[in-house]
Amino acid sequence: MPHAPGLLIVNANVLTMDPARPRATAVAVAGGRIAGVGDDPSQLAEGVRAENVIDLKGATLIPGFHDAHNHMLSFGLSLTEVDLRVDSLDELYARVAARAAVTAPGEWIIGAGYDQTKTGAHPHRDALDRVAPGHRVWLKHTSSHMCVVNSLVLRDLGIDESARHVDGGRVATDAGGRPTGLMEERAQELVGNLTRPVPLSTLTDAVATAGEAYLREGLTSVTEAGVGGGWIGQSPVELAAYVAAREQGRLHVRAELMVISDAFHDLAAHPSDGIEAGIDLGLRTGFGDDWLRLGPMKVFTDGSLVGRTAAMSAPYDGDPGSGDLSNRGYLQADAGYLAATIIAAHRAGWRVAAHAIGDRAIDLALDAFDAAAGKYPRRDPRHRIEHFAAARPDQVARAAALGVIPVGQGRFATELGDGMLASVGPGRHSWLYRQRSVLDAGVVLPGSSDRPVVTGTPLLGIHDMVNRRTASGAPFNAGEAVTAEEALRAYTWGSAYASKAEHVKGSVEAGKLADFTVLSEDPTAVSPGRIAGLEVIATIVDGELRFSALG
Numbered sequence: 001m002p003h004a005p006g007l008l009i010v011n012a013n014v015l016t017m018d019p020a021r022p023r024a025t026a027v028a029v030a031g032g033r034i035a036g037v038g039d040d041p042s043q044l045a046e047g048v049r050a051e052n053v054i055d056l057k058g059a060t061l062i063p064g065f066h067d068a069h070n071h072m073l074s075f076g077l078s079l080t081e082v083d084l085r086v087d088s089l090d091e092l093y094a095r096v097a098a099r100a101a102v103t104a105p106g107e108w109i110i111g112a113g114y115d116q117t118k119t120g121a122h123p124h125r126d127a128l129d130r131v132a133p134g135h136r137v138w139l140k141h142t143s144s145h146m147c148v149v150n151s152l153v154l155r156d157l158g159i160d161e162s163a164r165h166v167d168g169g170r171v172a173t174d175a176g177g178r179p180t181g182l183m184e185e186r187a188q189e190l191v192g193n194l195t196r197p198v199p200l201s202t203l204t205d206a207v208a209t210a211g212e213a214y215l216r217e218g219l220t221s222v223t224e225a226g227v228g229g230g231w232i233g234q235s236p237v238e239l240a241a242y243v244a245a246r247e248q249g250r251l252h253v254r255a256e257l258m259v260i261s262d263a264f265h266d267l268a269a270h271p272s273d274g275i276e277a278g279i280d281l282g283l284r285t286g287f288g289d290d291w292l293r294l295g296p297m298k299v300f301t302d303g304s305l306v307g308r309t310a311a312m313s314a315p316y317d318g319d320p321g322s323g324d325l326s327n328r329g330y331l332q333a334d335a336g337y338l339a340a341t342i343i344a345a346h347r348a349g350w351r352v353a354a355h356a357i358g359d360r361a362i363d364l365a366l367d368a369f370d371a372a373a374g375k376y377p378r379r380d381p382r383h384r385i386e387h388f389a390a391a392r393p394d395q396v397a398r399a400a401a402l403g404v405i406p407v408g409q410g411r412f413a414t415e416l417g418d419g420m421l422a423s424v425g426p427g428r429h430s431w432l433y434r435q436r437s438v439l440d441a442g443v444v445l446p447g448s449s450d451r452p453v454v455t456g457t458p459l460l461g462i463h464d465m466v467n468r469r470t471a472s473g474a475p476f477n478a479g480e481a482v483t484a485e486e487a488l489r490a491y492t493w494g495s496a497y498a499s500k501a502e503h504v505k506g507s508v509e510a511g512k513l514a515d516f517t518v519l520s521e522d523p524t525a526v527s528p529g530r531i532a533g534l535e536v537i538a539t540i541v542d543g544e545l546r547f548s549a550l551g
């Protein structure tokens with residue numbers, strides 16, 4: 001029975017992602033939910049006020065984009081950091097010098113986004129001392145898996161003259177044993193400890209600023225890939241920043257928060273509860289509502305491919321820096337400890353998101369999920385492997401058999417692709433960031449960016465999932481390309497599925513949340529090379545127009 005909706009959208013090219021009705025031209029919204037989908041507006045709504053009708057004049061409407069793996073807090077903070085996405089060390093040093101000129105003596109200069117495969121080498125402490133005398137300098141690699149600091153920071157840490165051992169990380173040194181400023185993986189925590197915790201008000205602003213950018217790009221949902229601690233944590237109370245932003249009306253997109261395994265501790269629950277470790281009050285996956293919800297436990301098993309720290313079963317393809325031909329990367333902790341962490345979280349009712357890049361780390365994650373399911377059977381635990389970057393064919397089949405979702409990043413092809421191809425060598429190119437074989441194995445494919453590791457704009461991610469080219473123009477394991485239709489489905493329904501939220505979002509169906517993205521053209525109807533150039537012209541969240549470039 002039609003009734004007056006809050007919003008009626010007409011003359012739209014609706015790509016619903018609902019196999020039962022793939023296309024429609026009108027959508028009615030009431031109370032933040034989709035009230036009806038069809039082709040005859042008069043059938044969907046009657047008595048709707050003229051100001052509540054949006055005529056899209058043929059523009060394309062899809063379910064709101066959902067980034068299944070992003071770092072919203074880091075991205076928000078990065079908007080105030082020095083942008084180091086440059087092609088030479090000279091340019092990098094010039095940018096640091098420029099910031100130093102406007103920064104008070106002794107204050108921190110924080111930059112992010114450099115890639116040594118583009119600049120030719122990592123920055124060096126001595127050069128940083130020269131361009132930013134009297135400042136503390138902290139430059140983060142684009143992968144977030146390493147950073148470079150200057151001498152003042154090394155002195156604060158007491159490793160000015162010689163390195164210190166760090167479990168799951170490394171303080172790099174030159175041939176004479178003197179630290180170069182490069183800090184890998186968990187060694188970054190030493191630096192983070194000097195500046196953290198970041199105040200809650202700063203984090204709340206970061207959530208708000210990031211959200212504003214997301215709306216302009218058509219994002220209506222994001223999964224935050226780790227709050228609450230570890231080497232990527234800004235503060236142990238990061239969840240409170242999201243709550244505060246929401247109270248202030250500044251949480252602009254729906255957020256699912258993964259909780260870093262480092263935040264887990266003994267809860268002293270009853271033995272029969274099966275909760276060996278968790279977070280306070282027994283909060284776990286699923287707690288929250290459609291705006292803000294706790295997602296999986298996030299556990300890092302290894303590092304990055306470009307940085308050659310990810311755990312591979314066979315050595316990297318040479319090592320331009322050190323000439324080391326035996327480097328297979330490393331796990332971020334003892335293998336038995338990592339597996340036990342995954343199994344305990346599964347047992348306690350958490351979904352688990354295991355960061356695993358190299359095939360040796362992927363083996364570890366799959367073994368742990370397999371063991372967990374065998375020991376503590378659970379219906380549809382919906383575990384995930386973040387990145388699944390260098391996966392052997394047998395690992396795709398095994399993920400499918402276990403119901404584990406690989407969460408890849410389309411944009412990595414362009415921004416990190418050349419470095420990844422060099423790291424693994426030609427014999428393993430076909431392992432990289434599989435999509436086609438994942439879909440063909442019957443596994444749901446989500447869409448994600450890992451922002452701020454690379455540019456997070458969903459249309460860029462979709463473009464790269466379809467085109468698979470590196471920055472230098474080389475094909476990036478092109479056999480794993482998917483169609484525009486499949487990529488769009490990944491960034492909407494696939495990501496909702498990876499959040500176990502496909503019953504409330506991810507498609508334009510009556511009863512689901514009224515979250516939509518409106519595009520200037522239909523990505524499935526333009527040539528693949530043009531997808532990145534399409535525009536987001538409106539973003540609707542919870543039935544409300546939150547961003548609009550509509551004429």
Ligand SMILES: [Zn+2]
Nearest residue numbers: 069071225450
């Ligand atoms: Zn990440």
